[in-house]
Amino acid sequence: EAGEMSTVQEVNSRVRGIRAPVNLQGLAACISEQIGVKKPFKSVIDVSSGDPHKAGMPPISFIRQVMAVCLYPELLKEKSLPLDVRQRAQKLLDMCSGGSVGSYSTTSIGLPEVQKSISEFITRRDGGVLSHPEDIILTIGSQKGLSVFLNLLTSGEGKTQTGVLTPMPCPHTLPMLLDMTGLALVPYRLFEEQGWAVNLDELHRALEAGRVHCEPKAIYISNPGNPTGYVQDRETIEKVIRFAATNCLIILAEEVHQGSVYGQDKEFISYKKVLSEMGKTYAETMELVSFHSISTAYIGECGLRGGYMEVVNIDPAVKKCLNFTPSAPVLPQLALELSLNPPRPEDSSYNSYTQIHHIEDTLSQNAKRALEFLNRVEGMSCQPSMAGPFLYPRVHLPPHMVEEAKRLGVKADVLYCQRLLEEEGICVGAGCENGQEDKNYHIRHRYLLIDNKINQFHRSFCEAMLTG
Amino acid sequence: EAGEMSTVQEVNSRVRGIRAPVNLQGLAACISEQIGVKKPFKSVIDVSSGDPHKAGMPPISFIRQVMAVCLYPELLKEKSLPLDVRQRAQKLLDMCSGGSVGSYSTTSIGLPEVQKSISEFITRRDGGVLSHPEDIILTIGSQKGLSVFLNLLTSGEGKTQTGVLTPMPCPHTLPMLLDMTGLALVPYRLFEEQGWAVNLDELHRALEAGRVHCEPKAIYISNPGNPTGYVQDRETIEKVIRFAATNCLIILAEEVHQGSVYGQDKEFISYKKVLSEMGKTYAETMELVSFHSISTAYIGECGLRGGYMEVVNIDPAVKKCLNFTPSAPVLPQLALELSLNPPRPEDSSYNSYTQIHHIEDTLSQNAKRALEFLNRVEGMSCQPSMAGPFLYPRVHLPPHMVEEAKRLGVKADVLYCQRLLEEEGICVGAGCENGQEDKNYHIRHRYLLIDNKINQFHRSFCEAMLTG
Numbered sequence: 001e002a003g004e005m006s007t008v009q010e011v012n013s014r015v016r017g018i019r020a021p022v023n024l025q026g027l028a029a030c031i032s033e034q035i036g037v038k039k040p041f042k043s044v045i046d047v048s049s050g051d052p053h054k055a056g057m058p059p060i061s062f063i064r065q066v067m068a069v070c071l072y073p074e075l076l077k078e079k080s081l082p083l084d085v086r087q088r089a090q091k092l093l094d095m096c097s098g099g100s101v102g103s104y105s106t107t108s109i110g111l112p113e114v115q116k117s118i119s120e121f122i123t124r125r126d127g128g129v130l131s132h133p134e135d136i137i138l139t140i141g142s143q144k145g146l147s148v149f150l151n152l153l154t155s156g157e158g159k160t161q162t163g164v165l166t167p168m169p170c171p172h173t174l175p176m177l178l179d180m181t182g183l184a185l186v187p188y189r190l191f192e193e194q195g196w197a198v199n200l201d202e203l204h205r206a207l208e209a210g211r212v213h214c215e216p217k218a219i220y221i222s223n224p225g226n227p228t229g230y231v232q233d234r235e236t237i238e239k240v241i242r243f244a245a246t247n248c249l250i251i252l253a254e255e256v257h258q259g260s261v262y263g264q265d266k267e268f269i270s271y272k273k274v275l276s277e278m279g280k281t282y283a284e285t286m287e288l289v290s291f292h293s294i295s296t297a298y299i300g301e302c303g304l305r306g307g308y309m310e311v312v313n314i315d316p317a318v319k320k321c322l323n324f325t326p327s328a329p330v331l332p333q334l335a336l337e338l339s340l341n342p343p344r345p346e347d348s349s350y351n352s353y354t355q356i357h358h359i360e361d362t363l364s365q366n367a368k369r370a371l372e373f374l375n376r377v378e379g380m381s382c383q384p385s386m387a388g389p390f391l392y393p394r395v396h397l398p399p400h401m402v403e404e405a406k407r408l409g410v411k412a413d414v415l416y417c418q419r420l421l422e423e424e425g426i427c428v429g430a431g432c433e434n435g436q437e438d439k440n441y442h443i444r445h446r447y448l449l450i451d452n453k454i455n456q457f458h459r460s461f462c463e464a465m466l467t468g
Numbered sequence: 469e470a471g472e473m474s475t476v477q478e479v480n481s482r483v484r485g486i487r488a489p490v491n492l493q494g495l496a497a498c499i500s501e502q503i504g505v506k507k508p509f510k511s512v513i514d515v516s517s518g519d520p521h522k523a524g525m526p527p528i529s530f531i532r533q534v535m536a537v538c539l540y541p542e543l544l545k546e547k548s549l550p551l552d553v554r555q556r557a558q559k560l561l562d563m564c565s566g567g568s569v570g571s572y573s574t575t576s577i578g579l580p581e582v583q584k585s586i587s588e589f590i591t592r593r594d595g596g597v598l599s600h601p602e603d604i605i606l607t608i609g610s611q612k613g614l615s616v617f618l619n620l621l622t623s624g625e626g627k628t629q630t631g632v633l634t635p636m637p638c639p640h641t642l643p644m645l646l647d648m649t650g651l652a653l654v655p656y657r658l659f660e661e662q663g664w665a666v667n668l669d670e671l672h673r674a675l676e677a678g679r680v681h682c683e684p685k686a687i688y689i690s691n692p693g694n695p696t697g698y699v700q701d702r703e704t705i706e707k708v709i710r711f712a713a714t715n716c717l718i719i720l721a722e723e724v725h726q727g728s729v730y731g732q733d734k735e736f737i738s739y740k741k742v743l744s745e746m747g748k749t750y751a752e753t754m755e756l757v758s759f760h761s762i763s764t765a766y767i768g769e770c771g772l773r774g775g776y777m778e779v780v781n782i783d784p785a786v787k788k789c790l791n792f793t794p795s796a797p798v799l800p801q802l803a804l805e806l807s808l809n810p811p812r813p814e815d816s817s818y819n820s821y822t823q824i825h826h827i828e829d830t831l832s833q834n835a836k837r838a839l840e841f842l843n844r845v846e847g848m849s850c851q852p853s854m855a856g857p858f859l860y861p862r863v864h865l866p867p868h869m870v871e872e873a874k875r876l877g878v879k880a881d882v883l884y885c886q887r888l889l890e891e892e893g894i895c896v897g898a899g900c901e902n903g904q905e906d907k908n909y910h911i912r913h914r915y916l917l918i919d920n921k922i923n924q925f926h927r928s929f930c931e932a933m934l935t936g
Contacts (some may be wrong), residue, residue: 015620015785018792025575053568061540068540072532078548100521102769107493140608140773143794151619151648152483176792182622301570303798305608317483324486324644326611330771331799 018179021172021433022414024048028427041425047445048429050226050389052300055446057359060299062349063338066092070101070334084347092334101330108327110138110308114337118308121340125258126273131310138328138336141305142256142291143173148325149252149289149309150181152318153217163214165206165249167198169392169434171226172444186210187435192394195383196228200239207247218250219243224257224268227392227434227444229367229385231266237274241282250287256307259297262364263386272312288312294332296389298359299339306332363447367391370447389446392431397441413441486647489640489901490882492516496895509893515913516897518694518857520768523914525827528767530817531806534560538569538802552815560802569798576795578606578776582805586776589808593726594741599778606796606804609773610724610759611641616793617720617757617777618649620786621685631682633674633717635666637860637902639694640912654678655903660862663851664696668707675715686718687711692725692736695860695902695912697835697853699734705742709750718755724775727765730832731854740780756780762800764857766827767807774800831915835859838915857914860899865909881909 025046032044046054053059062085069075069089076086095113097103105111115133122131139145155162163184166174178185188206190196203219210216221240223232232240244251253271261268272290276283293307306329311319342356343349367385374382374393382393397412405412414430421427431442493514500512514522521527530553537543537557544554563581565571573579583601590599607613623630631652634642646653656674658664671687678684689708691700700708712719721739729736740758744751761775774797779787810824811817835853842850842861850861865880873880881898889895899910 014623015783015789018789020788021792049572051565051572053570054566054572056566059568059570061542064540068536068543071539072529072536074529075536080546096771097519098522098524100527100771102521102527102771104517104519104522104770140612140797141794144608147794154650155482173794180619180789180792302572302795303564303568303570305795305797315483320488321483321486321648324489324648326609326615326641327770327773329608329773329797329800332797 014179014182019175021176022417022430024414024417024421024427024430027418027421031421031425035425039425044421044425044427046427047447048427050296050446051302052298052389053302057298057300058355059301060339060353060356062343062353063299063301063335065349066338067331067334070096070331073099082348082352084343084349088338092337096330101334103330104327105138105330105333107323108325109323110136110328111330111333114138114333117337117340118310122270122272122310126270126276129273129276131272135311135314137309137311137322138333139291139307139309140329140332141295142254142293142307142309143177144305145291145307145309146252146254147177147181148322150177150183152321153250154182156215159213159215161214162218163210163216164252165203165210165216165219166435167220167222167225169196169227169431169436169442170220171222171254172429172433172435174220175435184210184214184216185435186214186216187437189438190225190228190230192383192440196225196230196392198232198236198240200243203240203243216247216249218252220252220254221271222254223271224255224261224387226254226257226388227390227429228383229263229388229390229392230383231261231263231268231386234269234274237269237271238278241271241275241278241286245282245286250289253288253290255290256293256296257388258292259299260360260363260389261387262360262367263384266386268387272310275312285313287314289314294336294339298356298363299335301332301335301339304332304335305329306336308336363389366447390444391447392434392442392444395431395441395443413443416441417443482647482650487643489644490885490898492882492885492889492895492898495886495889499889499893503893507893512889512893512895514895515915516895518764518914519770520766520857521770525766525768526823527769528807528821528824530811530821531767531769531803533817534806535799535802538799541567550816550820552811552817556806560805564798569802571798572795573606573798573801575791576793577791578604578796579798579801582606582801585805585808586778590738590740590778594738594744597741597744599740603779603782605777605779605790606801607759607775607777608797608800609763610722610761610775610777611645612773613759613775613777614720614722615645615649616790618645618651620789621718622650624683627681627683629682630686631678631684632720633671633678633684633687634903635688635690635693637664637695637899637904637910637912638688639690639722640897640901640903642688643903652678652682652684653903654682654684655905657906658693658696658698660851660908664693664698664860666700666704666708668711671708671711684715684717686720688720688722689739690722691739692723692729692855694722694725694856695858695897696851697731697856697858697860698851699729699731699736699854702737702742705737705739706746709739709743709746709754713750713754718757721756721758723758724761724764725856726760727767728828728831728857729855730828730835731852734854736855740778743780753781755782757782762804762807766824766831767803769800769803769807772800772803773797774804776804831857834915858912859915860902860910860912863899863909863911881911884909885911 028044065085066089070092093099095111115136118136119131119133153162161184163186165186165188168187168189188202191199258268290310295302343353374380379396380393385391402412405415411432413432417430429444496512533553534557538560561567563579583604586604587599587601621630629652631654633654633656636655636657656670659667726736758778763770811821842848847864848861853859870880873883879900881900885898897912
């Protein structure tokens with residue numbers, strides 16, 4: 001009587017076509033279990049993702065204190081907590097329905113006060129270019145926000161499938177996300193020799209190539225670049241906007257590393273700001289979505305999963321749909337509000353909050369040290385990074401390793417990462433996960449490890465290189 | 469040079485077809501602003517959604533205390549907090565990478581210890597029927613979990629579009645969610661006269677009717693029923709499973725109100741338990757997904773957005789895809805773990821935790837009082853509810869109101885709700901939002917208001933009825 005086969009597998013051919021991640025984390029977990037028995041190292045160090053707290057970076061006390069009070073309001077009476085912490089918590093609780101972080105967000109796209117606070121931050125950041133609270137949509141992290149928006153673009157099959165111009169290399173979760181959503185990935189190369197800059201000729205080539213097999217409707221930008229650390233200048237941004245306008249492409253600007261630019265004389269300029277200064281024709285018609293997150297920079301609250309998107313000139317029908325998604329979680333909204341409005345000099349938490357300057361300095365020094373180190377290692381070269389948590393060095397692999405990988409049926413950079421993990425307990429990301437498909441090999445790793453950890457990592461890394 | 473029109477609107481015809489919610493909340497917000505000027509009441513009371521904290525139900529101190537400590541681990545030293553709270557917080561922090569709730573969840577589907585804890589809860593709940601940790605997927609609330617799963621089922625257009633058998637009435641967010649995901653809603657009626665029970669003949673009729681315009685691949689069940697409060701018995705569940713098996717339908721069982729059954733001699737029986745006891749042919753082949761949440765019952769942590777799905781016999785390719793979604797937030801996982809493993813008699817928080825019994829009693833008494841009240845009101849009748857936060861009474865509307873609604877181009881139940889809101893400041897849900905499309909009108913409201921609030925509500929409600 002019961003059906004003889006499971007049914008999901010026939011439902012959706014898409015499901016079988018989704019590219020799987022390399023899953024070095026699985027191997028890392030296996031190896032962790034062998035420590036003390038078969039492995040000479042003391043722990044597995046995972047530097048493949050940008051997760052600062054996991055690497056030992058401390059959370060910002062002010063943010064955590066306020067959130068703790070919001071969760072357990074009895075702490076409002078706790079005199080050992082700074083006064084401004086308790087006052088701020090009360091202010092945030094007043095924004096919540098029924099005074100509880102356990103109530104649904106007043107509107108599904110966010111608490112109105114938080115939307116307002118974010119739009120004020122953006123207006124300040126962009127030197128007065130107005131941001132509107134109703135254009136701010138709170139998300140469950142930038143990836144989830146992106147997937148909500150991408151889902152609305154999904155349409156067609158085969159040659160009518162919606163395509164998204166995607167940089168190569170790109171954030172390592174993006175190719176999978178596009179597959180999951182049912183969108184076609186249209187790759188455009190970034191040029192390593194130019195520090196991973198965007199090239200307009202390449203955009204034109206990519207678009208033409210994409211049009212053969214799908215209908216490109218959007219261009220994804222990562223600025224500052226993940227994993228490249230490249231920061232786009234105003235001129236480049238203008239050109240990209242003109243290109244998108246000419247070709248009716250929506251701009252999806254992942255700008256989550258805007259708060260961690262450390263390259264000399266480099267500054268983050270938002271797509272929104274440049275767009276607003278290109279005249280009415282552009283400023284009032286070009287569809288742009290910008291994504292930000294609390295997982296990055298010195299905040300690093302990856303586990304909370306919070307962020308926002310700002311939608312500019314977006315079709316009201318689409319905007320209405322964004323309102324229909326399930327209600328945004330409340331706590332990450334509060335964390336976001338706190339991170340954008342830190343204590344002021346007159347507040348009692350101001351001095352302790354200055355710990356962020358120490359973190360910022362450490363991060364930027366680590367980045368420089370790591371870069372110098374990598375470029376001294378024989379068989380490695382790395383473009384200067386200017387922002388974000390990653391370095392993306394090219395690794396020159398010996399021919400015997402490339403052949404062995406072929407024999408084993410894995411990509412050579414994956415084999416290299418597996419070896420590094422097995423022999424030294426260091427987990428870096430394989431460059432191919434970032435969509436890179438040229439003849440060169442790369443690895444992705446963060447330089448976030450603080451102080452002596454980074455030395456330990458580098459020594460092991462160096463040895464692995466010589467033995468690899 | 470810039471494109472002359474925005475592009476999202478052409479991309480996806482689906483976007484324009486999404487049914488919009490009635491948005492009484494928008495009206496409620498407008499009316500709130502008129503209080504003191506044009507309105508005689510002191511505040512707008514929103515009883516249209518099941519949000520207990522908004523209605524004044526207190527959060528569980530134990531859960532909030534432990535979470536506060538997890539966020540700000542300095543509180544581990546705080547002697548004024550119960551010992552078991554601090555010990556439990558330490559245990560949860562040990563589950564987090566780098567000992568911080570700010571790190572990404574160890575795996576994207578959840579912290580392994582939390583998965584294990586949930587599977588143990590399910591095994592206990594189902595009287596020993598084994599649940600496996602690897603089948604537990606942590607979600608951002610049951611709706612988000614459902615939308616992730618539905619997204620994997622989305623396929624085809626027109627007659628090949630995937631369809632989902634959906635109860636009428638159903639949870640009020642479901643029709644929109646199906647539209648958003650691009651799935652066809654195939655309605656099956658629940659029978660009011662039988663207390664909103666599922667009827668097998670109706671399932672057969674609905675399936676045949678659905679096959680004319682789409683390809684039904686799944687059946688959605690809400691048990692205990694949202695908004696009906698109906699609790700299915702073992703016999704019904706068995707029949708539904710047989711029906712689904714014969715017709716190769718995946719069962720999507722929304723079981724979020726399992727913890728709030730108050731009907732006399734009624735108990736929650738899970739689809740998983742019944743399935744496991746129907747013999748190997750069923751137990752080892754039928755695809756079943758069960759959804760649960762921390763937003764319900766005496767926990768009511770809607771703002772945290774947390775839940776899980778248990779996937780049974782699901783195609784490994786699909787399961788792999790579920791692993792690819794962005795990482796689950798950490799804090800709601802911890803709240804879920806705490807709610808499933810409350811303090812034991814030997815723990816110092818045990819006595820204070822018994823506040824839940826008071827809440828449980830209050831809720832069940834409120835439900836009974838509200839039901840009696842509604843059935844005494846002329847022009848209203850309500851089936852006995854056995855579980856969950858809602859009542860779904862039928863409202864007999866005077867013909868002049870139905871005609872006026874026609875003239876105004878709104879549904880009559882919507883007009884009734886607007887009037888109740890405008891005249892009395894009480895916001896209930898329009899029955900049509902729950903997909904109900906028969907000749908009768910209904911409203912949806914929770915009875916969660918505690919103590920004197922419920923009396924105030926009922927008096928106003930009664931007056932509105934007489935003047936309506």
